[in-house]
Amino acid sequence: MTAITKANSVIPTTWHSLAPLWQGKETEVQKGLPHTQLAPAWQLLLLGDGSPTRHLQLLTGEPTEVDVIDMSLIGVDLDGAPDLIQAVPEPRVRRQVWLRTASGQRLAYATSWWEASHVDEYLQNRSLPIWASLTRLRTELYRDVQGIYYGNCTALESAFEQTGPFWGRHYLFWHHGQPLTLIYEVFSPYLTKYLGAMQLDKTDIKSNRTC
Incomplete structure (x- = not known):
């Protein structure tokens, strides 16, 4: 379902959430998952508190660029988002982007929800990845991963031109002890090119053990 703007461009009115086959909460995030469920390299990407755009750049050797596909004022609507959206003050703006290499390969999808009165302050250049925008402002942040899918x-x-299932997560960015934005991310299986298989079988785990 879409909405037509005054400029006759098409803006999505929904966002792309996963239909979970499995999902975990903060307890699973903190203790980690069995390697037969999610391989170590993928756990570093999904469960770590580092910048995904920076990680993607290091993995591919290309700058991580952003295609903004939606910037919508949703007001007080909960938007089908994770419950943590209620931590972000109203009214809210929803932003949807593709994260891709400079050569055009899509690597991830992200939706974020912001307090409408502050979004322009933190995303002065909306075509930049969030990490790049906040780094330019020297904003001190804490990435609080709360759920995995x-x-x-x-x-x-x-x-993505890739077959699912996909791995995703959601987290809050905290700034000066206050929630700044809620982010929901999904990563493309294309990243197996750099990270290896998403799951390890028991044979792989045994072969990696040393005396």
């Missing part, structure tokens, strides 16, 4: 999404299969 493994599931399907037809729209993301088409956009």
